[in-house]
Amino acid sequence: MTALPSAVELVRALVAEPSVSSPDPRHDRSNRTVIDRLASWCEHVGFRVDVSPLPNAPHKANLVATLGDGPDGLVLAGHTDTVPYDESGWATDPFELVGTDDGKLFGLGSADMKGFFAAALHAASRFRADTLRRPIVLVATADEESTMDGARALLDAKRPTARFAIVGEPTGLSPVHAHKGILMEQLTLRGRSGHSSDPSLGASALEAMHVAMAELLAFRAELQAEHRNDEFAVASPTLNLGKIEGGDSPNRICASCRLTFDLRLLPGMDLEGTRAELRARLTKRFDGALVTMALDSLVPGVPPHTTPREGTLVQTLEELTGRSSRAVMFCTEAPFFAALGMETVVCGAGSIDVAHQPNEHTSRQGLDAATELYAQAIRRFCVE
Ligand SMILES: [Zn+2]
Numbered sequence: 001m002t003a004l005p006s007a008v009e010l011v012r013a014l015v016a017e018p019s020v021s022s023p024d025p026r027h028d029r030s031n032r033t034v035i036d037r038l039a040s041w042c043e044h045v046g047f048r049v050d051v052s053p054l055p056n057a058p059h060k061a062n063l064v065a066t067l068g069d070g071p072d073g074l075v076l077a078g079h080t081d082t083v084p085y086d087e088s089g090w091a092t093d094p095f096e097l098v099g100t101d102d103g104k105l106f107g108l109g110s111a112d113m114k115g116f117f118a119a120a121l122h123a124a125s126r127f128r129a130d131t132l133r134r135p136i137v138l139v140a141t142a143d144e145e146s147t148m149d150g151a152r153a154l155l156d157a158k159r160p161t162a163r164f165a166i167v168g169e170p171t172g173l174s175p176v177h178a179h180k181g182i183l184m185e186q187l188t189l190r191g192r193s194g195h196s197s198d199p200s201l202g203a204s205a206l207e208a209m210h211v212a213m214a215e216l217l218a219f220r221a222e223l224q225a226e227h228r229n230d231e232f233a234v235a236s237p238t239l240n241l242g243k244i245e246g247g248d249s250p251n252r253i254c255a256s257c258r259l260t261f262d263l264r265l266l267p268g269m270d271l272e273g274t275r276a277e278l279r280a281r282l283t284k285r286f287d288g289a290l291v292t293m294a295l296d297s298l299v300p301g302v303p304p305h306t307t308p309r310e311g312t313l314v315q316t317l318e319e320l321t322g323r324s325s326r327a328v329m330f331c332t333e334a335p336f337f338a339a340l341g342m343e344t345v346v347c348g349a350g351s352i353d354v355a356h357q358p359n360e361h362t363s364r365q366g367l368d369a370a371t372e373l374y375a376q377a378i379r380r381f382c383v384e
Pocket residue numbers: 079112113144169
């Protein structure tokens with residue numbers, strides 16, 4: 001059997017396969033070539049592979065690959081897609097992995113998170129199925145950067161099952177036991193246009209939005225008074241009024257106004273409950289008004305994540321890395337694996353600070369350290 005190509009060569013091959021996912025159809029594309037490459041490497045290492053197209057987007061797919069048999073295994077999970085890229089900001093071709101003398105490796109998705117798969121595959125390749133008491137499950141998802149529909153499809157299908165999951169998002173190889181959740185919503189208000197000299201001729205959607213924004217900020221203040229978690233750098237829930245569009249002329253009553261905003265939830269806050277309360281408050285505000293309201297979700301939303309710090313996985317990763325577990329502000333697929341019943345921690349090489357940016361990079365040292373860490377985790381959870 002030929003050896004698996006080096007970790008750097010694996011990252012190079014994955015970076016060369018475009019797999020942007022985006023709510024904007026102009027940028028969105030299939031992740032299938034990345035999935036197929038991973039599937040063939042997994043088979044090479046001895047995994048049984050299962051590629052499943054997404055029910056609502058059959059040109060995209062998830063991969064679940066299993067080495068060994070039985071319950072209580074360890075999932076190593078990552079997403080295959082990247083965000084869109086701004087070519088003018090890149091010093092190099094985003095689809096060509098470029099290394100520097102100090103070990104940096106530049107390329108789109110190198111840190112977030114194609115590098116993870118190289119480390120996970122190399123860690124798993126050190127083990128043979130017949131030496132494993134519990135299975136290693138490598139999971140590669142679609143659409144994490146847009147809708148998280150890949151992870152949602154896994155949850156709907158109730159698979160995989162295992163005892164532990166490590167999601168290899170870039171955390172500088174520190175264990176992360178908690179992150180915030182997110183809602184992204186769009187509020188549209190429709191009134192009636194008219195000549196501005198006589199307000200009775202119309203119903204101003206812009207003035208109504210002023211009322212709606214005050215309601216949103218009041219809701220934010222209440223949430224911030226009720227919820228606090230000092231593990232987070234920003235210890236309270238946040239609500240950001242991100243974009244507003246409406247009206248066309250100073251002398252015309254504004255007929256339509258649209259606002260988009262996000263709301264970031266702390267662990268313990270209920271995603272659907274918070275969304276329902278938001279809707280109820282705004283609906284009450286516009287009950288009987290001349291302006292009508294529509295509240296739509298721009299994305300399905302990601303729940304906040306938390307796993308107990310005293311749990312086996314956090315404790316083991318703290319011991320293996322020598323670093324204390326922490327909470328971060330970005331969202332991951334961790335809550336979906338947790339919902340499948342796994343103790344789930346986020347831990348991977350590279351920095352989130354360089355992700356979603358031109359000149360994204362990881363490093364050879366980071367890949368090597370991640371490979372060692374995942375191999376040790378496999379030894380602890382699947383062999384001993
Ligand atoms: Zn990511």
